[in-house]
Amino acid sequence: MHTSIGETPALEARMSRPRAIQPLWLRVSHWLNALAALVMMFSGWRIYDASPVFAGFVIPTSITLGGWLGGALQWHFAAMWLLFFNGLFYLAMNLVTGRWRTKFFPLSPRAVFHDLRAALTGRLSHADLSQYNAVQKLAYLVAIADLVVLVLSGLAIWKSVQFPLLRELMGGYDRARVVHFCAMALLAAFVLVHVTMVALVPRSLLTMLRGR
Numbered sequence: 001m002h003t004s005i006g007e008t009p010a011l012e013a014r015m016s017r018p019r020a021i022q023p024l025w026l027r028v029s030h031w032l033n034a035l036a037a038l039v040m041m042f043s044g045w046r047i048y049d050a051s052p053v054f055a056g057f058v059i060p061t062s063i064t065l066g067g068w069l070g071g072a073l074q075w076h077f078a079a080m081w082l083l084f085f086n087g088l089f090y091l092a093m094n095l096v097t098g099r100w101r102t103k104f105f106p107l108s109p110r111a112v113f114h115d116l117r118a119a120l121t122g123r124l125s126h127a128d129l130s131q132y133n134a135v136q137k138l139a140y141l142v143a144i145a146d147l148v149v150l151v152l153s154g155l156a157i158w159k160s161v162q163f164p165l166l167r168e169l170m171g172g173y174d175r176a177r178v179v180h181f182c183a184m185a186l187l188a189a190f191v192l193v194h195v196t197m198v199a200l201v202p203r204s205l206l207t208m209l210r211g212r
Contacts, residue, residue, distance in 0.1 A: 036083035046072035153180040
């Protein structure tokens with residue numbers, strides 16, 4: 001195809017521009033999910049301290065949100081609706097666009113073991129940020145499943161009488177609280193590891209902010 005001399009700089013600029021990796025809908029929903037999850041986590045710790053699940057274990061109030069039980073509940077429920085609706089949007093868009101299949105699969109135990117060993121020995125490549133390694137795939141899938149468990153166990157606690165079947169599937173009200181707390185602890189661990197990895201590969205943060 002013939003290209004005039006005047007078009008060459010513009011064409012070269014387009015070709016040299018970094019390609020899009022994360023679409024806008026993904027970046028917006030990602031940060032909203034992160035905000036909702038963190039607000040629910042910190043306010044949930046305050047709610048937990050009002051009636052501890054594990055005897056003798058409380059969470060320092062300096063890292064909780066809400067100031068008191070009533071305030072923490074208000075923050076918790078506000079973030080819950082954000083997480084619920086934005087989470088549904090995130091899952092639906094991943095399915096509709098095919099991103100769920102292309103980004104997270106295929107996945108095998110051998111691939112996870114291989115990439116985990118490479119990561120622990122400092123040999124895991126991060127050259128192509130458009131592709132997730134096997135450890136990332138597994139971590140994201142576990143985090144998504146964990147958030148689903150958090151929502152369901154929270155619903156079993158909040159509306160225990162209205163959802164008796166869900167409550168019984170959790171092992172009763174008291175065990176639903178244990179499930180909810182353990183799911184929250186797993187989410188906190190994921191956030192800690194996720195932030196650590198972002199600090200080690202700061203380009204990934206820029207990608208999630210700019211999309212390129």
